[in-house]
Amino acid sequence: MNGLAIEAKGLFKAFDGKTAVDGVDIAVPQGSIYGILGPNGAGKTTTLRMLLGIIDPDAGERSLLGHSEPLEAAGRVGYLPEERGLYPSMTARESIAFMGALRGLPLSIGRTRGAGLLRDNGLGDYVDKPIKSLSKGMAQTVQLFGTIVHKPGLIVLDEPFSGLDAINQGRLETLIREQAASGTTVIFSTHVIAHAERLCERVAIIAGGRIRFEGTVADARDRLRPQVRLRTRVADGGWRTALPAGTxxxxxxxxxxxxxxGIEPLLKALIDGGAGIEELSIERPGLHDAFVAIAGEAAARQMQEQATR
Known part of the structure; x- marks a missing residue:
């Protein structure tokens, strides 16, 4: 596998003659945190489902944990779909154990691990609470624990932060980092760039069903030049000719x-010209800036609107 948990080349999928995913290439290193960024409708969920073997591509190849048939590795995968679903009358512990059992984990072990996950994450009071008594965010957290209770080698999360408040988002970010630190590969889709920037080592930017960028977060940001912000005591002077075009x-x-x-020649010109530097900072572009440059302002605006709903 050359150190890859997931590899896909040329994945293509159409529904009713409409292209949903068009030639997607993805390579997810083992033990990494990998994000798929794009607005709703960009093809993120379809891509994940093809990678997992839930649906088959019309064209292309994929490998999941060394298997060309992804379903052969299903027992080693934890999957949290975008559509959440738990039995309302089941307790939190039983829900986690039940989800583990679907992946081959004995119920008794699932109950023990489920109670441990809840207690270790400050939710011990909810072990025997029915799902219907929990908040939406709490129920989603329980479903997340059910996704990892069987200790998978790969965790796939489809829009995991959707609907979570700030506290539960922070809890989820911590859990993702802990899973990766233990050697588990985590791949998740999101339309919130901030989560990917904080968590991911590599990302794929998808828009209109096509991958516009695939690589490290640093490489995406390096596509743009750093920005310089300058405040001077003197508003005008010959030193202004040293400022770059487009200032x-x-x-x-x-x-x-x-x-x-670099900044050194400019600094010399400013000092020699008596500009009187009061403030100077060099700001590296963020992942949001890179997303705009790669996917376009329309896709970025759509992402922003979806994130604030």
Missing amino acids: TRDDGIWQFELPSS
Whole structure:
């Protein structure tokens, strides 16, 4: 497998003659946290379902934990679908144990591990509470524990942060990091860029059913030049000719891309010209900026609207 938990090449899927996924290539290293970023409708869920073998691609190849037939590895996978579903009358512990049993874990072990997961995450008071008595976020957390109770080698989460409040989002981020630290591979889809930027080592940016970028977060950000913000005591002077083309000024702040020659020649020109530097900072573009440059402003705007709903 060359150190890959998931590998896909040229995945294509259409529904009723409409292309949903168009030639997707993905490589997920073992033990990594990998994010698939894109607005709703971009093809994220269809891609995950093809990788897992829930649906078959119309074309392309895939490998899951070394198996060309993904369902052969189902027992080693934990999957949290976008559509949540638990039996309302089941207790939290029984729900976790039941989900583990679906992956081959004995119920008795599932009950013990389920109670442990709840207690270790500050939810010990909810062990024997029925699902119908829990908040939406708490129930989603229980379903997440059911996804990992059988200790899978690969965890696949489809929009896992959707509907969670800030506390439960933080709890989920911590759990994802802990799973990766133990050697488990985690892949998740999201339309919230901040989660991917905080968690992921590698990402795939998908829009319109096509992968627009696949690689490390650092490589995505490096597609854009760092931005320089400059405030000077003197508003005008010969030193202004040293500012790069495309420089803008707003509320007394000059802003421009870091020149390819670096900041030192510019600093010398500013000092020699008597600009009177009051503030100077170099800001590396974030993943959001990279997403806009790669997928376009329309896709980024759609993501932002979905994230604030």
